[in-house]
Amino acid sequence: MTADDCVFCKIVARTIPAALVYEDDSVIAFKDIKPEAPVHLLVVPKAHIPKIGDVPEDQQALVFHLFRTAHRMAQQFDIAEDGYRLVINSGDNGGQTVHHLHIHVLGGRFMRWPPG
Ligand code: AMP
Ligand code: ZN
Secondary structure, X not given: OOHHHOHHHHHHOOOOOOOEEXXXXXXXXXXXXXXXXXXXXXXXXXXXXXXXXXXXXXXXXXXXXXXXXXXXHHHHOOOOOOOEEEEOOOHXXXXXXXXXXXXXXXXXXXXXXXXX
């Protein structure tokens, strides 16, 4: 999939709507359209990076920033104290369906383990 037909690139470009909760120069966060928990957000780099293993060596700071943003979103949505789960699915067996890197932020209920 190229950036041209990528749903998250379209959200970044504002060509399709999303319930945005955060934006800065390099990342955006919005509510998952099909929430699996009372709080289910996606934290996404604005650049079209297909999966976690594709982050360029010279963009290590972006990975840190994505995780810091995920934690801040957990604080903002009041799930940081009780606990929350961050998930990155990578590739088919990982369950990745949108091929633009994203961190799921899930909380507001007990998150079972192991995942399905
Ligand atoms: P993954 O399976 O890890 O690739 O996760 C993709 C996530 O993106 C799923 O949880 C979808 O519900 C979510 N999603 C897909 N399209 C949209 C959209 N237009 N707006 C918000 N979330 C979306
Ligand atoms: Zn994209």
